[in-house]
Amino acid sequence: MKRILSCLALVALAVFTSGAFAQDQAPAQQAVVAQEPAPDQGPTLTSAEVKFDTTTDNKDQQTRLDVYMKTSHGHEVAKSEGNTGRWNKNSTHTVALQLEGNRTKEEVRDGSVSLTIHPQRNDSWDFNYKVTLKFSDGTLVTKDFHGCVLTNHDPNRTDLL
Secondary structure (H helix, E strand, O other), rough: OHHHHOOOOOOOHHHHOHHHHHHHHHHHHHHHHHOOOOOOOOOOOEEEEEEEEOOOOOEEEEOOOEEEEEEOOOOOEEEEEEEEEOOOOOEEEEEEEEEEEOOHHHHHOOOOOEEEEOOOOOOOEEEEEEEEEEOOOOOOEEEEEEEEEEEEEOEEEEEEE
């Protein structure tokens, strides 16, 4: 009888320490790890717009304007392409940018804004502009740029946010 109980104890020990029993425990341990919360990424960009104030020289009707906002690493954040129309002297025009991806305030903080005109003929446009960024935490970031000029000979400019 003592020998039978010893054999049963060995069998029970073998079952509880077998690979099958250990594999059943692994998913429970993984589930605990998967339930840990992700680190907070911070507020995200919810909208971006650019307000242009034409000063002493208008933008011609057929001149297209492209606006691109990028991170400091060159990743596109927002854009608006092909903006046409005559923007008269002393007029204001606001352009809403289409967001690209889900960018955080930290990613956008040291970014840039690039403007390019595509004139149909000779055109010179004098303007000031203001970038307004809205974030998921309700904060606004604005940046003003003054004394800007784009021409058919110099159609691009990039400004740091």
